[in-house]
Amino acid sequence: MTNTPLLELVCPAGTPSSLRTAVDAGAHAVYCGFNDETNARNFPGLNFSPDELRDGIAYAHKAGAKVLVAINTFATAGATETWRKAVDRAVTSGADAIIAADIAVLDHCATHHPKQRLHLSVQAAANTPEAIEFYAQTFGVKRVVLPRVLSVSEIAALNAEISVETEVFVFGGLCVMTEGRCALSSYATGKSPNLTGVCSPPDHVSYCEDPSGNLLTRLGGFTIDSFPQGEPAGYPTLCKGQFTARGKTSHLFEDPVSLNAADLLPDLARAGVTALKIEGRQRGKAYIGQVVRAFRSAVDALAAGADTLPDMAALKGLSEGGRQTAGSYRKTWR
Numbered sequence: 001m002t003n004t005p006l007l008e009l010v011c012p013a014g015t016p017s018s019l020r021t022a023v024d025a026g027a028h029a030v031y032c033g034f035n036d037e038t039n040a041r042n043f044p045g046l047n048f049s050p051d052e053l054r055d056g057i058a059y060a061h062k063a064g065a066k067v068l069v070a071i072n073t074f075a076t077a078g079a080t081e082t083w084r085k086a087v088d089r090a091v092t093s094g095a096d097a098i099i100a101a102d103i104a105v106l107d108h109c110a111t112h113h114p115k116q117r118l119h120l121s122v123q124a125a126a127n128t129p130e131a132i133e134f135y136a137q138t139f140g141v142k143r144v145v146l147p148r149v150l151s152v153s154e155i156a157a158l159n160a161e162i163s164v165e166t167e168v169f170v171f172g173g174l175c176v177m178t179e180g181r182c183a184l185s186s187y188a189t190g191k192s193p194n195l196t197g198v199c200s201p202p203d204h205v206s207y208c209e210d211p212s213g214n215l216l217t218r219l220g221g222f223t224i225d226s227f228p229q230g231e232p233a234g235y236p237t238l239c240k241g242q243f244t245a246r247g248k249t250s251h252l253f254e255d256p257v258s259l260n261a262a263d264l265l266p267d268l269a270r271a272g273v274t275a276l277k278i279e280g281r282q283r284g285k286a287y288i289g290q291v292v293r294a295f296r297s298a299v300d301a302l303a304a305g306a307d308t309l310p311d312m313a314a315l316k317g318l319s320e321g322g323r324q325t326a327g328s329y330r331k332t333w334r
Contacts, residue, residue, distance in 0.1 A: 007302065031069070032069060037073060055194075066096035068094040083102065116215075119141065129158060170295070171260050173279045184238040205219055224242070237274065268328075290315070297310045
């Protein structure tokens with residue numbers, strides 16, 4: 001294997017302690033958000049206050065790592081000031097880049113902070129040269145996080161036609177909906193990742209037993225799955241619930257399975273990808289430390305021209321249901 005340019009490893013930080021864990025484990029960059037609706041992981045107990053963000057950025061910079069601040073939900077009509085203030089705080093805190101999707105947010109940053117680096121969030125669902133170049137030319141976007149719907153060959157073809165860097169997801173949660181257009185959660189709870197930054201909010205989740213002893217998982221008062229005694233129960237999200245349709249009960253939208261594209265890193269590098277993104281701002285420090293260390297070793301081996309990459313089999317235990325998929329990178333149909 002020939003030497004490959006070092007792929008930037010972009011890692012999740014849901015809390016200040018997770019940020020430190022990711023940095024210590026070898027993250028080249030971490031991404032995080034404020035503790036409000038301006039970021040798409042707006043869960044209780046997660047995210048950063050302005051002071052915590054400043055401290056986290058200082059810690060990362062001291063270690064040579066970058067901090068990317070996600071302000072990636074869509075601003076609410078008549079209340080865009082919340083998003084504008086988030087941009088201003090991120091800039092003054094020293095963020096290396098702001099990750100945004102909403103045109104009003106991108107415009108505010110480009111107009112009032114023209115020297116601030118901008119990344120286009122996966123929430124924008126930009127997956128054509130025309131869409132990506134619009135954001136690049138209009139707002140000065142330097143990198144686009146690609147939606148998880150493209151094959152490796154499609155990514156290569158896209159990179160050949162655009163003027164900005166690309167970042168792709170390589171591990172963690174795999175959403176069935178095209179990013180930026182997920183509405184399933186809002187049907188049951190009135191809240192969605194795109195507007196309020198939360199899918200299946202915890203205060204709408206409940207568990208109970210049916211007469212036969214099965215564990216029922218409920219979201220917004222709707223039963224969306226049933227588990228026999230002793231079987232692990234996943235977190236209730238509508239896209240990964242089981243439903244009966246045409247006489248068959250199955251995971252109608254999406255199986256409980258996680259993305260793992262570790263064995264595709266050489267292909268992604270050849271396709272012209274700049275950065276690899278690990279999903280998991282809701283996950284704990286043990287998860288983050290293990291995943292970041294594993295992928296950093298693989299990225300370093302790839303850059304050094306190793307003939308084989310480190311074994312990543314241990315990561316299977318960190319996946320939903322112990323199951324993994326290459327997702328759309330290798331398009332198959334059941």
